[in-house]
Amino acid sequence: MPKFYLTTAIDYVNSKPHLGTAYEKIAADVVARYKRLMGYDTYFLMGNDEHSQNVAARAKEMKLDVMDYCDQMEEEFRRTWEILHISFDDFIRTTDPRHISTVNELLQRIHQRGDIYKGKYQGWYCISCEAFYQSKDLIDGKCPSHGTVPSWISEENYFFSLSKYREQLLHHIAERPEFVLPEVRRNEIVSVLKSGLEDISISRSGTPWGILLPFDNKSVVYVWFDALINYISGVGFSDDSEKYRRYWPADLHIIGKDITRFHCIIWPAMLLSANIPLPKSIFGHGFVKLRGEKMSKTTGTILDPLRLSEAYGADPLRYFLISEIPFDRDGDFSLERFKERFNSDLANDYGNLVSRSLTMVDRYQKGRVILPTRTADDTYLQEIAEGLLSRYQQAMESYQLHQGVRVAWELIRGANLYIDSQKPWLLAKDTSKSGRLAEVLFNLIEAIRQVTVLLKPIMPVKTREVWHQLALASDFEKVTFKELEEWGKIPSDTVVKPGQALFPRIEERE
Numbered sequence: 346m347p348k349f350y351l352t353t354a355i356d357y358v359n360s361k362p363h364l365g366t367a368y369e370k371i372a373a374d375v376v377a378r379y380k381r382l383m384g385y386d387t388y389f390l391m392g393n394d395e396h397s398q399n400v401a402a403r404a405k406e407m408k409l410d411v412m413d414y415c416d417q418m419e420e421e422f423r424r425t426w427e428i429l430h431i432s433f434d435d436f437i438r439t440t441d442p443r444h445i446s447t448v449n450e451l452l453q454r455i456h457q458r459g460d461i462y463k464g465k466y467q468g469w470y471c472i473s474c475e476a477f478y479q480s481k482d483l484i485d486g487k488c489p490s491h492g493t494v495p496s497w498i499s500e501e502n503y504f505f506s507l508s509k510y511r512e513q514l515l516h517h518i519a520e521r522p523e524f525v526l527p528e529v530r531r532n533e534i535v536s537v538l539k540s541g542l543e544d545i546s547i548s549r550s551g552t553p554w555g556i557l558l559p560f561d562n563k564s565v566v567y568v569w570f571d572a573l574i575n576y577i578s579g580v581g582f583s584d585d586s587e588k589y590r591r592y593w594p595a596d597l598h599i600i601g602k603d604i605t606r607f608h609c610i611i612w613p614a615m616l617l618s619a620n621i622p623l624p625k626s627i628f629g630h631g632f633v634k635l636r637g638e639k640m641s642k643t644t645g646t647i648l649d650p651l652r653l654s655e656a657y658g659a660d661p662l663r664y665f666l667i668s669e670i671p672f673d674r675d676g677d678f679s680l681e682r683f684k685e686r687f688n689s690d691l692a693n694d695y696g697n698l699v700s701r702s703l704t705m706v707d708r709y710q711k712g713r714v715i716l717p718t719r720t721a722d723d724t725y726l727q728e729i730a731e732g733l734l735s736r737y738q739q740a741m742e743s744y745q746l747h748q749g750v751r752v753a754w755e756l757i758r759g760a761n762l763y764i765d766s767q768k769p770w771l772l773a774k775d776t777s778k779s780g781r782l783a784e785v786l787f788n789l790i791e792a793i794r795q796v797t798v799l800l801k802p803i804m805p806v807k808t809r810e811v812w813h814q815l816a817l818a819s820d821f822e823k824v825t826f827k828e829l830e831e832w833g834k835i836p837s838d839t840v841v842k843p844g845q846a847l848f849p850r851i852e853e854r855e
């Protein structure tokens with residue numbers, strides 16, 4: 346069985362997850378669930394980044410021991426991901442012993458390679474970014490991401506010979522363009538590499554919160570150098586060699602577009618230095634914005650994903666974020682637009698299709714789905730379905746997730762039009778047309794079955810509900826796309842069980 350190992354960025358725990366953080370995890374979850382439907386042995390890693398000075402500062406503010414604070418935040422993050430149905434396989438914390446021993450091993454390797462040296466660091470440091478800046482990077486003397494004045498740092502530090510790997514990275518990207526996705530991010534990285542690389546400081550002195558350098562215990566590892574290593578520590582580098590051999594290199598790192606330099610330059614250079622294979626793809630996604638502004642704790646525009654999913658359900662929130670915001674670009678979140686699409690797409694299109702169709706099968710045929718006895722000459726829906734799976738897969742393989750949703754919706758729209766044109770309620774009035782009625786209803790149930798599998802990665806809970814209403818024998822958790830290769834794979838003894846409305850319209854409840 347082919348494998349697929351994917352990761353998201355790990356999150357600083359100095360604040361709760363916001364809608365922007367949730368968006369990344371939801372999108373990654375859609376990819377993971379899609380790969381499982383493809384039949385891949387999928388391993389999906391997420392986690393928390395705890396060695397930030399901001400985390401230590403936040404714990405102090407709360408008058409908590411840093412570890413106690415991090416434990417509390419782990420619970421908070423895990424609870425959020427559970428409510429949003431994020432199906433990660435493992436959750437790494439940078440304070441885990443398995444992570445600390447991996448960081449040690451990697452630093453030793455890089456040190457032995459001769460890529461770490463001592464020097465004096467002078468420069469700007471933004472604590473919110475946990476990043477070093479040169480004067481030319483600042484805008485009016487302020488951090489380009491946070492708009493705050495960074496601190497001037499001057500200390501003895503260890504440096505990593507990043508510049509040494511410039512040519513090799515350029516060559517790697519030229520050979521494997523899929524290494525940095527989407528193209529716009531690749532062009533940025535290539536231009537950074539072409540303009541030259543400087544070595545980077547990889548240690549901090551004077552802060553006790555972090556992983557001690559294995560060759561100098563008076564300094565801690567720079568938080569980014571530490572954090573990036575989670576992608577191998579979380580897959581067994583130091584504690585499960587079998588798992589590590591199975592899944593590394595990662596097939597996909599999903600990250601925000603603001604941290605592509607760390608992931609597409611520093612991380613692969615670290616791996617090259619330590620003689621570890623590079624990940625296959627790094628995808629830098631766009632941001633969820635609120636009236637055009639990036640969401641983050643520091644800019645103050647926070648929408649709570651938990652409150653939204655409590656109010657409207659996790660699946661509709663997942664559906665909206667994935668279908669409304671192209672994964673490679675920025676997109677806006679607005680409650681008005683969310684409600685609009687909830688009502689039009691989920692309540693009217695998908696929800697209605699399921700409830701009308703199942704109710705008719707229930708009413709006219711006592712719930713029995715009658716298989717067509719002759720070769721069907723009504724192939725309207727079958728024709729829409731043909732080629733749909735491969736177009737859907739094409740979209741998903743290129744991480745055009747919103748396009749995948751759009752393709753699936755063609756079948757939903759087609760099926761609703763089909764009901765309107767075939768008018769099964771008229772066929773039901775004429776007993777001589779019962780054969781034709783059975784055929785129409787069969788086509789509708791089959792269209793629902795197909796589209797429900799396609800939408801499973803996006804709405805895992807609602808699609809499971811539909812599957813149960815269809816009362817199909819196969820276990821929905823184990824379904825793969827093989828189910829869709831043939832039109833009409835419905836067992837002959839199927840008796841549907843219509844249930845409650847899937848997506849009651851929003852204004853009716855408010």
Ligand SMILES: [Zn+2]
Nearest residue numbers: 471474488491
């Ligand atoms: Zn900053």
